[in-house]
Amino acid sequence: MTLSLPIYENESRSSGATGRGTPRPVPFARAEHRSASTPTCGTIDEDDSTALGRAIDDAADELRNAFPPVRRSVPQPNRPEDLQDIMGFFTDTTLCIGCKACEVACKQWNQLPSDGLQFTGYSYDNTKHVGATTWRHVAFKEQINRNSDGDGTVQSRWLMMSDVCKHCHEAPCQHSCPTGAIIYNQFGDVYLQNDICNGCGYCVSACPFGVLGRADNEHDDGHAHKCTLCMDRQEGGLTPACAKVCPTSSIQFGPLEDLRKKAKGRVEELRERGNDRAYLYGCDDVGDYGPLSAFFLLEDHPNEYNLPENPPQPFKGQKARYAASIGVGALLAGVASWLLARSGGNRRGR
């Protein structure tokens, strides 16, 4: 069952959003499960539909991708003066109505597979997590408080938040990736290159927000997947799908500096109106963690939204841990050589 929003069709046709003139490959599908109409690399002839031809082309692709191409220009990291060009999300949870349009739009644009039909019983949230197949996830938190006056009245409220990859400025997933598949793209966002990823699963454990997941089902490609901040749409000058469909502008997209100004203004506005709980999560630093490109306006403790309060930066102090591990190994090697020399070397008169 596929729904189609005509707005995407029009946009992608009129402005050439894909930018490369190739049809978008179906993600999450192994090469052998791809249909002939979705070529892998844009190199297959349209009329070549034989199984052998496809197999040969797949093998040629593997070979071609085995080693990196000769680089003419080395990509440079962002200079400080370019930092205002980082694009990001500001998710204002006070405006979220929990319609899940972002979840649907994200799934549709990025062609993400279904999560299955399960009923969790957790409020209206049946997705539970951001993951490999869910890049936007709407958290519903129902808070019920019985009145302390004892008159039996019940005060309840909803916390709703559209969760997403945080696109950290010091992303542990990017740090951990052993293949270089996770990079910072030209928009300053953390981007996972699916044609490089080999599914080692390090990023899944490294992410302190639990964002990344590996597609491990039977016909899945076994790669890690996460929000791309709609890099393909951004390349075509379009707003990411989730921000585009958000009916209440709870999800806002734009240059990070602008978003930060807006967000701070929004908090002040809320406070003027008497909502003193509003605060920003990830606008600057989250505890010891760096700022986030996708940050949030929250009204309660971050754990209420399943966000970590002070996410750890696992790669801090890595060198000291190497030194400790190799030091202990070297110490034991020293002891071993002393023992070996004592019992064996002496007899040869060394």
Next chain:
Amino acid sequence: MADETKDVPYDAPWKENLRRRTDPNRVSVVNKYGEAALAAGSSAGSSNDISTNIPQQSQSQNPSYYDLSILKKPVWKWEIALYFYLGGISSGAYLLSRLADRFGGKEHRDLSRIASYIAMGTLIPCPPLLIADLGDPKRFHHMLRVWKPSTPMNLGTWSIVSYSGMAAYEVVRQYLEHRDRHLPESERSKLLKLMNNGTLLVLHDAAGIPFSLMVAGYTGVLLSCTANPLWCKNPWLGPLFSSSAIATGAEAVSLALDVADSSGGKNCAAQETLQHIDTAAHVAELACMEGFKRHAGEKAKPLQHGKMRNHHRFATGAMIAAEVLKRLPVKGRYRKPVRIAASLLGLASGLATRWSMVFGGHQDAADPHLSRLISKSASTSNEKSHQVFQQNRSPSPTAELTYSKGEQQKTSG
């Protein structure tokens, strides 16, 4: 403030509405809060009165989202646990082989040779295990497309590739030397002469010994560079795996010597030395395990109460039992079986250590409380940190706007 919100391009009709007509629910809650705060002043005993008016915050000291874990479970399974174990044995045995060859003299020639065979034999299953664990095994070589020493997995892959070359060199050299041991110097194979070249051997050791230490210990550092509560930033994991690698390496060599030497008693000195090395490594391993548990604190719960508690108990128990067995005053023909039993126990203990560490991580990531605990600030306890957090955002009407760190710095400076 007002200017910034005016030029927001996402203006919609609902927004004007919202401005004029404030949310009655929220305002009433906040007003109640404000009144209570005003009435209570700043006295410490009044915190209960205040918090009863805050939805949810009073009811749970540990806020959570339906008690779901924040983190994802690691995708590493038995392949990785087994690889950690076999890679450890291999690097430990290689290290012993080289050290015995360099410092041990003729007495330990057998030890050196057998150790090099063990190193190669346990190394061979490692690449298939690592590749089988990948989500896309056809792309295993993608780790070798880049040189990225900042991530332990890339550095480790390069280390194990280089190390496997060293191990292959050593095993070929040892084999040729053993084969040609009765021949006069002139009739030995040319390859052996080349490989026995002093300079080449020094170079070999200068590269091979650091690489083997790296292979022994990087796995622990790799685990410590994750957000998993059990492993996250634990400085004892690397040393634990290093010492366990050398211990299991010594045990495997000892076992192989016993098995290969049917007559018995030929390698007495070598066996004695291996037992001492094993003991030293076990002492280091126990110390690291204790340090690990102290550093992890509550986060080591799966090792003590979870599904991995039996593995963990077995790991420690078998290690101590092996030490006790080795020290039993058994002489004569019973000596060898006791030694073999001790080696087997030690090897099993090493496997249980890796197993409990890897699968304990699964337990930890699935535990919602621990997944929240890892993101509390390290200095403060769980509840205290929450209170501090609440105080920082306490919505007292007189307080200045302090909603983010950066803003505080801006306003103060």
